[in-house]
Every structure is written in C-alpha cells, then in structure tokens.
Amino acid sequence: MIDVNVLLGAYPWRAISGTEPEEVTAVMDRLGIESAWASHLPSLYWKDPAEGNPWLYEVCARSRRFQAVPAIHPGLPHWEEDLREAVTHQAVAVRADPGLLGLAPLGQPMLQLVEALAAHGMPLLAAVRLEDGRGRHPLDVAPELAPWAVRGWLRHSPGLRVVVTHADRGFIEEVHFGSTPTESARVWWDISWVWGPPEDHLAHLLATLGPSRFLFGSGQPLRLAETPLARLDLLSLDPADRALIQTGNATALASRRVPR
C-alpha cells in the first residue's frame, strides 16, 4: 500500500503530534502502508519552500519508506535548479500549491513550471486544501485550489501528469467531465476527501471514472491515516480494483518517468 499524501514536520497553525518521520513510519506499520509520498510540511508555508527539500531528501535517503515530493516555487529566480535537484534525487513528484505560494494558478510562473514538469516527465502534485476551510487559523487565508486551475494545467501542457489531493466529489467531477478523455487520463485523485456511505461519493466516482484514476492518500498526520482505509473497507470492491487504488496506480505513475 502506498500513501501518496503524507506531510512530515510541524504544522504552523496548531500543535500536532506524530509528525516526525519515525512516528509516521510507526503509523504506516500499524496500518500496513509500505511506503509514502512525503512532503516537508513546514516549508510549504515558507517564502522559499525549496529550503525544506534538503531535509526531505535526507529523510528519504535514510528511509526507503518515503519517496520525496519536494516543493518548488516557480516565482523565484532559478527555480529550475530546484527542479533539476528533484530529478537528481528521484523525486516521485513535485508539489506546487499556488494558493500557498501566493501565485495565480494559471499565471506565467505556474505555467512555466507545468511545462518544465511535463518535459521531465515529473508529475505535479497539488492539494485542494490541507484542512477544512471552516476550521483554519484566522491568518491561514490561502485560497483553495480551484477546478479550473487543474483543467487549465492539463490543457496548457499536453504531457503533464497531475496528482490532486484533498479533492471532493464535486471538484473531481468538474475536472474530469470538463476535460477531454485524453486530458482526464493525465490526472489522478487521492481519496482522502471523498465521502463514503451514506452519500457514497467514492462508490459513485469509482463507477463513473473507474478505479484507474484514484490513489490511496490520507493527508496524515494532519488527518487520521485510518480514513482512506475505512473508505475502502466500506466498498464492495473487486480485489484487483482495490489493489490499483492502494498500490498499482501510484506505482505506475511513479515509474512512467520520461527522461529528458
């Protein structure tokens, strides 16, 4: 099982325990999660988030359980060097959350980044949100990612692959059915924010979009890692489909790197 949505390190807006890599590993062991795509949480809020990447690379080098999803700010000079560094460190994806970076999602810096990521065969990972907007700190006013931004990225860069975390059913459907089949085949969704019964949003999406579009993601330790497992356990899923969501899709996504 691969958790594609893990955040390591302290959160600036409230105290959370269990954010150290060893503590997250213990949770993964308990739940049967073999590996995780991880970002460095504090630096998502830094002026230059790439300053958190050396720590992340070190963690990933120390523990093969973690695969790096470094952050890049394409509005900063020479951000291309950060991308080259990510490629060198075999990052599984690069994250850029335009709301947290203070960037227009479809402004030049973000579009230049998605072009470069497409050229490197490197997926872009972006979160719709990290916490429920109703409970955020009064100073945590970064806008959430909007569906039109994801559609715009997919249209702008035909080779780009995108992983979106923390999206709900409405967001996912808006992007999927607002894109051509070719475009929507290049975006993957984690299930961290998709409701189960009685509304059955996840079951509905699996029926309409198919299991190939979904990834196991939790958002831990900001959110309980048990949640996506409970969601899957409430479905009557074919084992092969469940395996795709838990592992197969993420593995395929990570291995389809296109060397430049």
Place this chain on the structure above:
Amino acid sequence: MLVDVHAHFYHERAGRADWRERNASRLEAGERIGIRWHVASILGSWGHTSPTYFPSPSDLSFANERLRALCHEHPGRIRGYVAVNPNFTAHALEEIRRGVEAGMAGVKLAASRRADDPLLDPVCDAARPRHLPVLHHIWQHRRHEWPGQEASDGVELCRLAARHGEVAFILAHIGGGGDWQHTLRAVRRHPNVYLDLSGSGVDGGMLDSALRAVGSERLLWGADVTLCTGWAKLRYLERVLRPVDLELVTGGNARRLFPAEAFA
C-alpha cells in the same frame, strides 16, 4: 454495543430521488461497521419545502412521523430524536409529547434559534422529566453569522446547559467543521455537556485533545453524514483507549444518557 448518536435518514419529501438508497446505504454500512443502534433525526424536508435549519412545523411533523415509522420498521436498529423548531413553542412541545409516547429517545435542535435564547428553555424543561438528552447542532467557534442557519457554538450551548443542569446536552459533531479547539475549551467546566465525535473532519490530534479536555466519560461516538470518517475515528480510538474507556465512548455513555428503555 456500538451506538451512533448522530444519524440521519431521509424520506420521500426530502427533495432527493435517492432517499431510499441513502437510508439503505446507512444501514448497510452500519452492519459492516457493527453499529447496534442508529439514533437518528430527520430535519424536516432537508430544505425541500422549508429550510433545513429553519424547518416549518408541518415539515417537522411529517419528518418526525416518518422517523417513527422507520423506528417501527427497524425496531432493533433505529432510535429517534424528536426534531423541533423552538420558534414554535406549542408545536415543539406537542411534538415532544407525541414522540415520547411513540418511544423517541431524545430531542434534536438544529439551528433555528441561538442556543442560549430563552425560547429553548421550554424545550429543555420538556426534556428534563422524560430524561431525554438534547442533541444540539453546533458550529465550532462561530466567529460570525453563517447563511442558512442561526448557528451556535460551544460557548452558547454551555450557557443553555448551565441553566438546565439536570438535562444532558450533546454538542454535535466536533468533526463537523469549525474550530473544535474552541469548543474543547468551552465545555470543560460543563459536566452536562457531552461531545459527539461525528462529522467529516478527521483532524489529527482532535480525538486526543477531546479526551484530554473532557475524558472518555463525556465523549459519544457518532458519524453524522459520513460513516467512513466515523469508522476511521472508531479505529483510532480502539487503538488508543483502554477497553473500559472505549466501551464508554462507543455505547456506555449513551446508555447512561438516554432513557433506560432506549436500547433495550
């Protein structure tokens, strides 16, 4: 015995064609999770013919009647709250009387009137002699007015609870959005306010903080409209709580709060 103290059902006037499927889905998921009792309410017409949080008396009467019918259909699975709108005092009291006669186990207040408003007093006065807990919809730290509801937060509910010390109040869905940390501070010194853990929120640290704030004796497991997050929280609690504390949260406290015959 696992009790979901915050469940909902739908009916044919709820404005959605899939109401039967949603009800069936809740019961089916409940079987998988191991829920012994769904303690449920129906908020009028869910916005179809009057607003969800400002339901009309006629919509409430219809909804309460449909819930009584569901309890009758599933006598070993569903218990009911009488949903009332405190702006219509006579109607609210009559609904409670009728509900109790039919075996309803609690009172549900949504967000039709601020929790500390005097209009809620007669409702609480009617609940007290019948040992009915009052489940109150809460916006965790209401920093301003929200559209569609006259929301209340923990501080406001605690004012009501202080006036009615012999009534048990269930503060709804600490995982239902808003700032649960504010709620945990608000309820500490109000022993007749219990927290239901329901809601889609699964914030890391929320359950541990709730346990530190009020202890396992004042926590009630529930799901509201997302059974998946409810099950995730239950799995977490199964790991961190001693069996005796887990039993309190999952059913023991509910057995104590609700009328003795509720879970017979």
